[in-house]
Amino acid sequence: MNTAQTLVDKIWARHVIRDLSDGRSLLRIDRQLIHDGSSRQAFDGLRRLGIGFRNRDQNLAMVDHIISTLPGRTGESHPPGRERIHALRDNARQFDLAFFDVDSDRQGIVHVVAPELGFALPGTTIVCGDSHTATNGALGALAWGIGTTEVMHVMATQSLLLRKPQRMRISFEGVLQPGVFAKDLVLHFIGRHGVAAGKGFAVEYAGPVVRALGMEARMTICNMSIEFGARMGLMAVDDTTLDYVRGRPWAPTGEMLQQAEADWRGLVSDADAVFDREYHIDCSAIHPQVTWGNTPQDIIGIDQTLPGLPDDPGQREAMQRSLSYMGLAPGQRLEGLLIDTAFIGSCTNSRLSDLQAAAEVVRGRKVAPGVTALVVPGSMAVKAAAEGLGLDRVFTEAGFEWRNAGCSMCVASNGDMVRPGKRSISTTNRNFQDRQGPGSRTHLASPAMVAAAAVSGHITDVRRLPAV
Amino acid sequence: MQSFTVLTGIAAPMAQDNIDTDAITPMAAGRSTSVDLGAMLFNNARYHADGSEKAEFILNIPPFRQSRILVAGENFGCGSSRERAVWSLMAFGISCVIAPSFADIFNDNAFQNGLLPVVLGKAECAALAAWLAQVPDPVVTVDLQRCVVESGFGPPMRFEVSAERRAALLEGLDEIDVLLRMQPDNDIFEAQDRLNHPWIYQPIPA
Numbered sequence: 001m002n003t004a005q006t007l008v009d010k011i012w013a014r015h016v017i018r019d020l021s022d023g024r025s026l027l028r029i030d031r032q033l034i035h036d037g038s039s040r041q042a043f044d045g046l047r048r049l050g051i052g053f054r055n056r057d058q059n060l061a062m063v064d065h066i067i068s069t070l071p072g073r074t075g076e077s078h079p080p081g082r083e084r085i086h087a088l089r090d091n092a093r094q095f096d097l098a099f100f101d102v103d104s105d106r107q108g109i110v111h112v113v114a115p116e117l118g119f120a121l122p123g124t125t126i127v128c129g130d131s132h133t134a135t136n137g138a139l140g141a142l143a144w145g146i147g148t149t150e151v152m153h154v155m156a157t158q159s160l161l162l163r164k165p166q167r168m169r170i171s172f173e174g175v176l177q178p179g180v181f182a183k184d185l186v187l188h189f190i191g192r193h194g195v196a197a198g199k200g201f202a203v204e205y206a207g208p209v210v211r212a213l214g215m216e217a218r219m220t221i222c223n224m225s226i227e228f229g230a231r232m233g234l235m236a237v238d239d240t241t242l243d244y245v246r247g248r249p250w251a252p253t254g255e256m257l258q259q260a261e262a263d264w265r266g267l268v269s270d271a272d273a274v275f276d277r278e279y280h281i282d283c284s285a286i287h288p289q290v291t292w293g294n295t296p297q298d299i300i301g302i303d304q305t306l307p308g309l310p311d312d313p314g315q316r317e318a319m320q321r322s323l324s325y326m327g328l329a330p331g332q333r334l335e336g337l338l339i340d341t342a343f344i345g346s347c348t349n350s351r352l353s354d355l356q357a358a359a360e361v362v363r364g365r366k367v368a369p370g371v372t373a374l375v376v377p378g379s380m381a382v383k384a385a386a387e388g389l390g391l392d393r394v395f396t397e398a399g400f401e402w403r404n405a406g407c408s409m410c411v412a413s414n415g416d417m418v419r420p421g422k423r424s425i426s427t428t429n430r431n432f433q434d435r436q437g438p439g440s441r442t443h444l445a446s447p448a449m450v451a452a453a454a455v456s457g458h459i460t461d462v463r464r465l466p467a468v
Numbered sequence: 469m470q471s472f473t474v475l476t477g478i479a480a481p482m483a484q485d486n487i488d489t490d491a492i493t494p495m496a497a498g499r500s501t502s503v504d505l506g507a508m509l510f511n512n513a514r515y516h517a518d519g520s521e522k523a524e525f526i527l528n529i530p531p532f533r534q535s536r537i538l539v540a541g542e543n544f545g546c547g548s549s550r551e552r553a554v555w556s557l558m559a560f561g562i563s564c565v566i567a568p569s570f571a572d573i574f575n576d577n578a579f580q581n582g583l584l585p586v587v588l589g590k591a592e593c594a595a596l597a598a599w600l601a602q603v604p605d606p607v608v609t610v611d612l613q614r615c616v617v618e619s620g621f622g623p624p625m626r627f628e629v630s631a632e633r634r635a636a637l638l639e640g641l642d643e644i645d646v647l648l649r650m651q652p653d654n655d656i657f658e659a660q661d662r663l664n665h666p667w668i669y670q671p672i673p674a
Contacts (some may be wrong), residue, residue, distance in 0.1 A: 011549075013663075014665075017650070017653050017654050017657040018650070018653050020632075022630070022632040023630070023632075024630055024632065026650050026653065028654065028657055028661065029656070030668050037550075038550060038551070039590040047646075049644065054651075055655075055658075056672075057669070057670070057671045057672045058668075058669075060576065060672070095586070098672045120488070121667065121668070123665070124668060129549060129551075130549055131547065131548050131573060132550075145573055146549060146573070146576070147549055147551035147554075147573060147577035147580060148548075148549060148551040148577075148578060149577065149580040149581065149643070149644075150576070150580065152644065153643065153644055153647055156644065156647070156648070157644075157647045157648065157650075157651060157654060158652050158654065158658075159651075161643060161646065161647065161649060161652070171548075195486060195543060195546060195547075196543045196569065199543070199569065199571070199572060200572065224473040226547075226573075229543065229546065229571060229572065231572050231573060241572070249673075250670075250672070250673065252667035252670065256666060256667050256670075257667075259666075259667070260665075263665070295486050309515075314483070314485070314541070314594070317484075318484060318485060318486075321484075388608045411495050411548075412495060413495040429486075430547060430548075432488050432490045432511045432547060433490075433491065434490065434491070434493065434494055435490050435513070438494070438512055438517065455551065
């Protein structure tokens with residue numbers, strides 16, 4: 001009998017409190033991230049039950065979804081968000097939670113803050129009322145998004161009932177070409193295999209290309225797992241992981257760190273472990289990716305043209321609906337398409353290395369006339385680090401707005417929106433209809449590609465920008 | 469939560485694939501506690517910018533204004549984890565969605581609230597939706613006790629649902645009660661895990 005285990009099996013096994021006869025398991029939850037967008041009814045539920053947090057120190061709250069990113073912002077800056085921000089602040093106080101308010105230098109998007117703080121750790125289970133929680137899986141953690149009722153379950157019991165997912169492995173092989181980034185890899189996969197390919201699976205990303213990526217780029221890949229239907233996406237622990245965690249403000253230190261690292265080194269899939277599904281992706285052939293439609297699978301390389309209309313009537317109608325919404329035609333190129341807005345930010349692409357990749361393109365260039373361009377760092381710590389490197393000046397001198405941390409124009413519920421009918425190129429994760437504001441037309445791409453479009457005034461291949 | 473046994477009502481055909489939770493409940497439309505979640509269901513597809521109804525949208529067309537069931541395409545509820553998508557459907561009066569497949573988080577949220585996600589074949593869903601769009605009386609019965617969908621469209625269509633989910637829905641049981649009963653097991657687990665993985669239990673610095 002093959003007793004080899006995948007990474008998912010290993011992390012799962014060490015969190016099972018008990019297996020139920022119905023096939024579900026009661027699973028221990030090590031970390032919960034709580035934010036202003038999905039927590040209020042959970043706190044209300046807790047009050048109705050008359051109970052508190054089971055493990056207060058395993059929960060961390062902050063404002064991110066609805067908070068203004070404008071310079072000099074307060075909790076009052078975006079009036080429609082006030083009620084929820086006040087509610088989270090009051091709830092955090094009432095339940096004595098660790099809470100990063102709008103004026104905290106640790107505030108930011110939950111999935112950016114948790115790893116950079118050392119709150120998210122290898123080998124842990126991490127949940128949040130947010131579908132992009134798998135971002136934290138890059139650390140070698142089992143991390144997934146839940147609804148508000150389950151948020152309340154974790155507050156009260158630090159545990160959840162669930163069925164073990166199936167295991168998928170995606171191996172990224174070959175050599176990454178210049179101008180191609182982690183974002184392009186995961187978008188390419190979704191384009192090829194579709195938005196439901198990961199349903200029911202926990203996905204381990206592997207292969208030499210992943211091993212060579214830094215932690216932040218790894219987070220970008222794990223972040224997009226839900227965009228092909230996988231709740232959980234994760235990566236094996238290696239030296240890159242350990243180097244990243246060591247020295248984080250809340251990470252273990254001293255002897256406890258040594259003990260932890262000895263444990264974390266084992267967080268890899270066994271060599272002969274069997275996955276329920278496996279994919280191999282040759283990265284050598286991947287070009288910078290840009291979406292054209294209203295699901296992340298509607299994607300082409302910048303060197304390609306849009307597909308023709310499919311024969312299947314249902315698919316044909318869906319494509320026509322997307323093309324009409326996006327103002328595009330079958331067979332068209334995206335290169336040269338005029339843009340109105342360029343957005344760099346979100347839990348997908350707002351970390352220091354993302355801003356560095358964008359700044360490298362922007363340096364010495366100007367935002368094209370008529371284009372609104374924003375950089376929203378993922379956390380106040382990222383913002384401070386970027387300012388320490390002078391990146392803020394690179395962006396502002398080029399004509400970008402330099403904002404405070406938050407989800408901003410990814411979810412468009414804090415006042416940062418794309419105007420109706422306007423075209424946006426964005427480092428975010430969803431190109432759904434109306435996602436960046438009613439009538440917004442969103443093209444997803446990497447930070448470098450968004451920066452290239454911002455300075456060109458149109459979608460363009462970052463590898464072919466004229467020299468400064 | 470609300471129990472679900474047998475539901476007979478108007479069923480609206482919305483046969484597209486990948487209806488996402490942003491479409492079901494747009495973020496901008498639902499910040500406040502005072503908002504009417506049923507009124508904001510499918511907000512952007514349902515209303516013009518000035519708040520007037522889009523006449524062609526299915527839920528604005530009689531008899532579908534009184535819909536209790538939706539018949540949708542693949543991957544219903546994909547995208548954001550927002551549970552408000554389920555709350556909005558239920559506040560409108562819809563407590564069952566029939567589709568070839570559901571996104572995992574939406575599926576869990578639905579069961580936590582007493583909304584039944586029914587999985588039928590792709591062809592069955594498409595045919596049922598096409599029939600609903602044509603008949604004067606687009607009524608469907610969803611019976612969770614017998615696990616069948618019945619309508620004037622044709623013979624009963626059987627569906628499967630896991631035993632524990634079915635039992636919870638039939639009786640309207642909240643999962644939190646099950647979890648709270650199991651906490652003695654969690655206590656034992658935690659005591660051992662604090663020894664095995666002490667770094668997980670470090671207090672948050674003040």
